[in-house]
Amino acid sequence: MHGIGKHFGAVKALTDVDFWVNEGEVVALIGDNGAGKSTLVKVLAGVHAPDAGSIEFDGEVVQIDSPADAQDLGIATVFQDLALCDNLDVVANLWLGRELIAGNRLDEVGMEERTWTLLRELAAKIPSVRIPVASLSGGQRQTVAIARSLIGEPRVIILDEPTAALGVAQTAEVLNLIERLRERGHGVILISHNMADVMAVADRVVVLRLGRNNGVYNVVDVTSETLIAAITGAVDGAGSRPPVRRHPPKPPAEAGGGTIIPMPSGPRRMADANDGDA
Secondary structure, eight states, X not given: OEEEEEEETTEEEEEEEOOOOOTTOEEEEEOSTTSSHHHHXXXXXXXXXXXXXXXEETTEEEOOOSHHHHHHHTEEEEOTTXXXXXXXXXXXXXXXXXXXXXTTEEXXXXXXXXXXXXXXXXXXXXXXXXXXXXGSOHHXXXXXXXXXHTTTOOSEEEEESTTTTOOHHHHHHHHHHHHHXXXXXXXXXXXXSOHHHHHHHOSEEEEEETTEEEEEEEGGXXXXXXXXXXXXXXXXXXXXXXXXXXXXXXXXXXXXXXXXXXXXXXXXXXXXXXXXXX
16 A cells, blocks of 8 residues: 545545555554554445545555455455354354355355364364354454455454453463464454554554654564554654565465565655654
């Protein structure tokens, strides 16, 4: 995403924001309330149209005018409310609106088999796929929502506060699930206020402040205190961006890696942390 701008009337939600994600990478998007995180991912998910800037996918400029466009590209979003039907079982929730048909009937056996296969790949702890979602724990419900997003084999998955309101054990379950997504080669965008979760699973952290970029950090090089300082504006993250390669290195042949979503090319201007104080 290059130079993304978005305003709602007189309110500038985003100003000249840059963001990118590679396959097999977890990128955390953090910032205070009102920093523009949700607006940015809604632009990527096709909910909002950007007023400025462009979006590239596999090196080509694309137009995302609706959630259907994002889905066709391979971008799936799991919003914070999960949007699950509590009265339906796990299978029905995963395939809702995309049911498999055998002849003139629903292919219940096929949907159940594929559901179990997907949950096993994610090492999900679901006791049964035929129990109502209402009887599942918070972590298990999050697992069902993430598994549903994988129907259709997306390449980028956006997770909006996946561990909010979860206990310790359930949070660990979701973080393990995020690591499984990375191992499967998905690009994962993680929105979170929990610095411990970010430091545990993210490879890179993008900080937004007042609708502008305020730093891009490699997790191995920073502490949670540095990230909090960037969120609050105590430090200017203009010098924190890792070097940008015009052509990202290809994965080694023995790793069997696929196509990499290229990093944006060209110079990147980081906005001053105080530019938006007015």
